[in-house]
Amino acid sequence: MPPDDKPMRADALRNRNRILQAAEQVFSERGPAASTEEVANRAGVAIGTVFRHFPTKADLLREIMKGLLARLVSDVEALRRDSPPGTALFAFFTTLVAQAARQKTVLDLLAEAGTELSIPDAVGMLERSVDGLLTSAQDAGTVRRDVHLPEVMALLGAVCQGAVTGGWDERLQVRTLAVVFAGLGAAA
């Protein structure tokens, strides 16, 4: 991702990818408190190698967040293409919550992203995408006009976070989202 001045050596690039992949798994399963050593083991690499590529644990986390955000943005785009505009926003909520319940990482992405790690542009992109979803839904008459982006993002983050830490099962996810959708919706 960092557009280096000099090209990377082949083994370095290979290890970098292995580390990123391992880290995504480990942090998804164990949360961001998982140790760097566990990441190194899973990647089949010495711990020093991890720190050569990512001088700080926070750097590693940040890189993963960027990847996740990018994927989410492309999810949004896909949804916009394939779903009627009125329902794309709801679909996005639903899939994101389900994903968060599986991948703990998503949680920290939405919750801490803005505060602790700083990936302003990546987060900004996601916000713009969701805003697009929101205004299409409003144009389609599916969502109230007096709802704004900040509370939509807030609800998104809150519900994901709640689903993860509260261990909601699918039934509860659906019911809770139903309330939220009713709150957003223009229909009675």
Next chain:
Amino acid sequence: MPPDDKPMRADALRNRNRILQAAEQVFSERGPAASTEEVANRAGVAIGTVFRHFPTKADLLREIMKGLLARLVSDVEALRRDSPPGTALFAFFTTLVAQAARQKTVLDLLAEAGTELSIPDAVGMLERSVDGLLTSAQDAGTVRRDVHLPEVMALLGAVCQGAVTGGWDERLQVRTLAVVFAGLGAAA
């Protein structure tokens, strides 16, 4: 709180209360990751004393949670007496979120309480109280009949959590809650 077999020595009781008070402050400000030593300092007590009263950090946390839960339950009772039944639930949501935004402890109470620490009876009490609020609101026609306790608790937890980790300002709290209330409400 623990109905001991033998009465406690005067100094022991005094210190126990100091510790509890200090811990509540410290954990509210710094979150539950704050060190036991900081609690001891704030209480003006050696660290060994903290561990004599609460053999484990989790025990200390649990005791504080119990106190918080008890206070919340009595808040609910007060609200039930002083507010029209249709609005008491909404009022509870509003005050709890505002409190959570100030006291980080509330967060962990609602989020982790069920999972990591185990205070089943205390949590159960709060649930029963909120359930009372919910059914009165439904009887008053303010809340939909097809909304059930689990999603109400889930939303409560999620919104508090979101407000804390996302650092919502009051404006955002109000707007987000407005969406939730609209979702719960029987009125269009």
Next chain:
DNA sequence: TACGATAATGAGTGTCGACTCAATTTTTCA
């Protein structure tokens, strides 16, 4: 292929935080 540059290795360092315990102080009560 040989050599300089780049990367990998993993034992070691420093720090922090939960928890212990032998020595000391404070209460309590006969």
Next chain:
DNA sequence: TGAAAAATTGAGTCGACACTCATTATCGTA
């Protein structure tokens, strides 16, 4: 008041984890 019981003290243990660095291995190229 005085001694036994109960409580406090705080330096110390233990383990976990982020991060370092001298040594060794690998890569790219002339």
